[in-house]
Amino acid sequence: MSLTEKEVRYVADLANLKLNPDELERMVADLGEILGHMDRLGEINTDDVAPMAQVLYEADISSTLRADVPRETLGNQAALANAPLSGSGYFKVPLVIERS
Amino acid sequence: MEVAAPEAIAKYEPVIGLEVHVQLATQTKIFCGCPTSFGAPPNTNVCPVCLGLPGALPVLAREAVELAMKAALALNCTINPSSQFARKNYFYPDLPKGYQISQFDRPLAEHGYLDINVDGAKKRIGVTRVHMEDDAGKSVHDGFKDSDQYSYVDLNRCGMPLIEIVSEPDMRSADEAHAYLTEIKQVLQFVESSTCDMEKGHLRCDANVSVRLRGAEKFGTRAEVKNLNSFRFLKAAVDYEIARQVAIVEAGGVILLETRLYNSDTGVTIGMRSKEQAHDYRYFPEPDLVPLRIGDEWRSRVKASMPEVPSAKRARFMGSYGLREYDAQVLTLTRPMSDYYEQVVDASGDPKTAANWVMGDLAGALKAAGKEIEESPVSAAHLGELVKLMGKGDISGKLAKEIFPKMFATGEPASVIMEREGLRQISDSSALEKIVDDVIAANPKQAEQYRNGKTTVLGFFVGQVMKASRGQANPATLNEIIQRKLS
Numbered sequence: 347m348s349l350t351e352k353e354v355r356y357v358a359d360l361a362n363l364k365l366n367p368d369e370l371e372r373m374v375a376d377l378g379e380i381l382g383h384m385d386r387l388g389e390i391n392t393d394d395v396a397p398m399a400q401v402l403y404e405a406d407i408s409s410t411l412r413a414d415v416p417r418e419t420l421g422n423q424a425a426l427a428n429a430p431l432s433g434s435g436y437f438k439v440p441l442v443i444e445r446s
Numbered sequence: 447m448e449v450a451a452p453e454a455i456a457k458y459e460p461v462i463g464l465e466v467h468v469q470l471a472t473q474t475k476i477f478c479g480c481p482t483s484f485g486a487p488p489n490t491n492v493c494p495v496c497l498g499l500p501g502a503l504p505v506l507a508r509e510a511v512e513l514a515m516k517a518a519l520a521l522n523c524t525i526n527p528s529s530q531f532a533r534k535n536y537f538y539p540d541l542p543k544g545y546q547i548s549q550f551d552r553p554l555a556e557h558g559y560l561d562i563n564v565d566g567a568k569k570r571i572g573v574t575r576v577h578m579e580d581d582a583g584k585s586v587h588d589g590f591k592d593s594d595q596y597s598y599v600d601l602n603r604c605g606m607p608l609i610e611i612v613s614e615p616d617m618r619s620a621d622e623a624h625a626y627l628t629e630i631k632q633v634l635q636f637v638e639s640s641t642c643d644m645e646k647g648h649l650r651c652d653a654n655v656s657v658r659l660r661g662a663e664k665f666g667t668r669a670e671v672k673n674l675n676s677f678r679f680l681k682a683a684v685d686y687e688i689a690r691q692v693a694i695v696e697a698g699g700v701i702l703l704e705t706r707l708y709n710s711d712t713g714v715t716i717g718m719r720s721k722e723q724a725h726d727y728r729y730f731p732e733p734d735l736v737p738l739r740i741g742d743e744w745r746s747r748v749k750a751s752m753p754e755v756p757s758a759k760r761a762r763f764m765g766s767y768g769l770r771e772y773d774a775q776v777l778t779l780t781r782p783m784s785d786y787y788e789q790v791v792d793a794s795g796d797p798k799t800a801a802n803w804v805m806g807d808l809a810g811a812l813k814a815a816g817k818e819i820e821e822s823p824v825s826a827a828h829l830g831e832l833v834k835l836m837g838k839g840d841i842s843g844k845l846a847k848e849i850f851p852k853m854f855a856t857g858e859p860a861s862v863i864m865e866r867e868g869l870r871q872i873s874d875s876s877a878l879e880k881i882v883d884d885v886i887a888a889n890p891k892q893a894e895q896y897r898n899g900k901t902t903v904l905g906f907f908v909g910q911v912m913k914a915s916r917g918q919a920n921p922a923t924l925n926e927i928i929q930r931k932l933s
Binding site: 360362398399400410411412413414415416417418419420421422425426431433434435436437438439440441442 | 472473474478479480481487488489490491492493494497505506507508509510511530535537538539585586587590592594595596597598599600601726728731732733735736737
C-alpha cells in the first residue's frame with residue numbers, strides 16, 4: 347500500500363507538522379514502507395483470533411486497577427518548572443479564541 | 447439572528463438528544479492518584495500522569511469503574527463484559543497529552559433508558575451509551591492584566607473522572623430535555639455516582655437539536671449546542687435553537703451541521719468557526735491501558751450494592767405507604783430527604799402523618815433556618831417519636847405543634863421537653879372532667895344554646911377546655927366528656 351502526497355499532507359496537518367518538499371517526499375516513501383509492512387502482517391490468517399489492542403490481554407483485572415487513595419502531587423512549582431511561560435500559578439499560552 | 451414566530455414553530459417538531467458529562471465522586475483522578483478536591487490553587491493537584499509528561503503511564507481507579515457501573519445500572523444499561531479505552535486526538539492548550547482518553551467503539555455500557563414525567567405524561571428516553579473518559583484542564587481567558595495577549599491554563603481538572611451519557615434523539619421539547627436532565631441528576635445522586643454539583647461543573651450538558659415538519663419521518667440536520675451548564679440555560683438554549691432553525695427552514699434555507707455555543711448573557715447560540723479537520727480525532731485503542739473486563743461476579747456485586755433509584759422509591763411510597771404522587775415526588779427529590787423520611791416512617795409506623803410533618807413543619811422550619819435536611823436539629827428518630835406519640839393519643843396534634851419548634855431549637859426529643867415543661871396530655875378523665883365542669887359553669891349561655899340544639903357550640907367548649915388545659919387535654923376523650931356533661 348502506498349500513500350499520496352495529499353494524504354501525507356493531511357496527516358501532517360492533523361499532527362501540527364509543517365513539512366518542506368524534501369521531507370514530504372521522504373515521508374511519502376517512509377510511511378508507504380511502514381504500511382507495506384502492515385500489509386505483510388495482514389497476510390497472517392487471524393480468523394480464530396479475537397481483535398486485541400495490546401498483548402497484556404490476559405492480565406488479571408486486579409493487577410490493572412488502582413485503589414482510590416490520593417497520592418502526593420507534584421506541586422505548583424515543579425509543575426510549572428519547564429513551562430516556557432507562566433504566571434500567577436498558571437501556564438501561560440498564546441491567546442486561545444475558540445475550541446471545537 | 448432571526449427567530450421564527452410561535453405559529454411557524456408550531457408547524458415543526460423539534461428532535462433533541464443530550465450528551466451529559468458527569469464527574470464521578472472519587473477521591474482521586476481517573477488515571478492517577480491526584481486528589482479531585484475542588485477549588486485548589488491552580489496547577490497544584492497535578493502529577494506527571496495528568497500533566498502528560500513523557501513516559502508517565504495511566505492506571506485506572508477501581509472506584510471510578512464501580513461508580514460508572516452504578517450510574518450505568520441506574521440508567522438501565524447493559525454493562526459490556528469487555529470495554530476499551532481509546533485516544534481521541536486533538537490539540538488544545540488545556541489538553542497536555544494531546545489526546546483525551548475516552549471510549550469509542552467499545553463503551554462501558556449501552557442500551558439503557560430513563561423514564562421521565564412531563565405534565566403528568568410518562569415517557570421513556572433511550573440511553574444509547576455510557577462511557578468513561580478523563581476531563582481536560584481549564585483555560586482562563588480573562589481577568590489578568592495581560593489577558594489580551596495570553597490565555598491562562600490550570601490543569602487541576604485534567605484527568606478528573608467523567609462518564610458521558612449519550613441519549614437517543616427521543617426528546618421533543620425543551621421541557622422534555624429539562625425533565626430528562628433533572629432525572630439523570632436525581633438518579634446519579636441517589637446511587638452516589640456523582641454529587642452532580644452544577645456550580646462545580648460536575649454535571650455538564652450538550653444538546654443535539656434539529657427540527658422537522660410535524661408528521662415528517664426524516665430527521666432534519668442537527669446542530670450541537672454546547673456550554674449548557676444550568677437547567678435554565680438548557681431550556682433557553684434549546685428553545686432558542688428551535689426558533690432559529692425553524693426561521694431558516696421557513697425562509698427556504700439550509701441548517702448547517704455544526705457546533706454552536708450558547709451565550710447565557712445574550713440568550714442566543716453562535717456557530718463556532720471550526721476547521722473541517724478538527725472533527726478527525728483519529729481514535730485508536732489506548733495502548734497504555736488493557737481492556738476493561740467486568741465479569742459476572744463483579745457486576746453482580748455492584749448490582750447488589752445499588753440503592754433503590756428514585757422512580758422505584760416513588761412507586762413504593764405510593765403503593766406501600768399510600769402517598770399521593772405529588773408527596774412521593776417531593777419526598778424523593780434528594781437521597782437525604784428520602785432517607786430521612788423513611789427513618790421517620792420506621793420510627794413512627796405512620797407514613798402519611800410522617801409525610802405531612804416532613805413536608806410541613808420540618809420543611810418550613812428548615813427553610814426559615816436556612817438549613818438542609820442533613821443538618822436538621824430534629825433527628826429523624828425524634829420526629830418519628832413525636833409522630834408516634836400523636837398516633838398513640840399521648841399528645842394532641844396541637845400539643846405536637848407546640849413541642850416541635852422547641853425540639854427544633856434544642857435538638858432534644860419530645861419526651862425530654864414535655865417532662866421539663868410539664869407538658870403532658872391529660873387523658874385521665876377525672877382531671878379532665880373537672881376542667882370541663884369549670885368551663886361549663888363559666889359559660890352558662892353557651893351551655894344553654896347547646897341544650898337548645900345548637901350543637902356547633904361544641905367547638906367553642908373544646909377550644910375553652912384546650913385553653914384551660916394549656917393544650918394538654920386529649921381531644922379524643924374530651925369531645926365525649928363535654929357532650930356527656932352538656933346533655
